[in-house]
Amino acid sequence: MSGIWVWLEQFQGKIPSVAWETLGVARRLADAQGTAVTAVLMGDGIAALAEEAIAMGADEVRVMEHAALADFRLEPYLAAFVPHIREGAPQAVLLPSTARGRELAGGLAAELGTAALVDVIEVSVEDQRITAVRPIYEGKLFARTYVERTPAILTVRGRAFPRPDPDPNRKGEIRSVAVALDPSAFPTQVLEWIQEAEGEISLNEARIVVGGGRGVGSPEGFEPLRELARALGAALGATRAVVDAGWIPYKYQVGQTGKTISPDLYIACGVSGAIQHLSGLRGVKVIVAINKDPEAPIFKVARYGVVDDLFKIVPALTAELRRRGLARG
Numbered sequence: 162m163s164g165i166w167v168w169l170e171q172f173q174g175k176i177p178s179v180a181w182e183t184l185g186v187a188r189r190l191a192d193a194q195g196t197a198v199t200a201v202l203m204g205d206g207i208a209a210l211a212e213e214a215i216a217m218g219a220d221e222v223r224v225m226e227h228a229a230l231a232d233f234r235l236e237p238y239l240a241a242f243v244p245h246i247r248e249g250a251p252q253a254v255l256l257p258s259t260a261r262g263r264e265l266a267g268g269l270a271a272e273l274g275t276a277a278l279v280d281v282i283e284v285s286v287e288d289q290r291i292t293a294v295r296p297i298y299e300g301k302l303f304a305r306t307y308v309e310r311t312p313a314i315l316t317v318r319g320r321a322f323p324r325p326d327p328d329p330n331r332k333g334e335i336r337s338v339a340v341a342l343d344p345s346a347f348p349t350q351v352l353e354w355i356q357e358a359e360g361e362i363s364l365n366e367a368r369i370v371v372g373g374g375r376g377v378g379s380p381e382g383f384e385p386l387r388e389l390a391r392a393l394g395a396a397l398g399a400t401r402a403v404v405d406a407g408w409i410p411y412k413y414q415v416g417q418t419g420k421t422i423s424p425d426l427y428i429a430c431g432v433s434g435a436i437q438h439l440s441g442l443r444g445v446k447v448i449v450a451i452n453k454d455p456e457a458p459i460f461k462v463a464r465y466g467v468v469d470d471l472f473k474i475v476p477a478l479t480a481e482l483r484r485r486g487l488a489r490g
Contacts, residue, residue: 164197165190166251178366179257179319187255188218193286205231215333218325227340232351233261239268241340251312253291258316270314277314282321300443319365320423367396369426374400376431380408385475392482394489400438416441430471434459
């Protein structure tokens with residue numbers, strides 16, 4: 162077997178923080194076993210990212226460039242990736258636990274006849290096997306699991322592991338890998354991408370999230386939350402109920418059918434605390450709840466709670482941050 166491989170997700174030439182965190186996990190596993198880390202970059206016109214991958218901990222970077230790989234689609238990515246995994250025979254392939262990473266992980270496991278462990282929050286090497294801990298039953302329990310077949314496929318939850326520090330003096334090998342693909346052979350194509358608002362902080366990478374629920378009352382009720390988020394340098398989140406009501410777009414939804422987040426701090430404003438929403442908060446370190454209802458379920462999981470009107474408390478918090486010169490925006 163040939164070391165630990167990492168799929169370095171990139172989108173429009175940028176690598177998200179969770180991909181670097183995943184590379185850091187691979188580095189730790191490889192060091193524990195005295196083996197090497199191979200990072201795989203796939204796309205078109207992305208070769209310049211390889212040097213950065215070496216600096217972040219990869220021993221080898223395999224660059225696969227082809228017009229059919231310019232946008233993420235499962236079929237061409239599998240067609241390009243699977244043969245090289247079979248040839249290289251890594252012990253494990255790690256991917257970031259993003260929508261793309263989870264989709265690719267499932268496809269790899271099916272094609273390679275192995276298993277995928279999704280949303281891993283701990284990893285270790287036990288008896289020469291990679292063992293992972295991941296949440297199950299909506300985060301109520303944790304399972305310690307290993308994959309008997311190789312390669313083991315693991316997706317790494319964002320912000321569950323530290324991002325490695327770059328070392329510009331690191332040396333490694335960069336290989337350009339020839340990819341032969343017929344674009345007409347794949348049944349899907351990307352027509353356009355929905356662009357994130359410029360300057361907006363991603364829910365997946367935010368250290369602080371300000372979330373709103375039914376208690377905000379209307380689409381306009383999110384404005385004080387947006388102001389607080391700007392002041393904190395935070396991302397904005399929402400419950401399914403307000404997304405379904407059309408008060409805020411789906412991209413802000415946190416929960417079982419939305420995004421799972423892992424910030425240091427989550428400020429829940431007018432959020433009742435439905436199970437569906439709480440399942441997306443399992444990785445949150447500290448929850449602060451602001452709600453007029455003292456019996457709201459959110460208070461059972463919050464470390465700090467304020468029983469009051471959010472439209473009084475949230476603007477007061479924003480004003481105090483600005484008064485103390487702590488506001489970021």
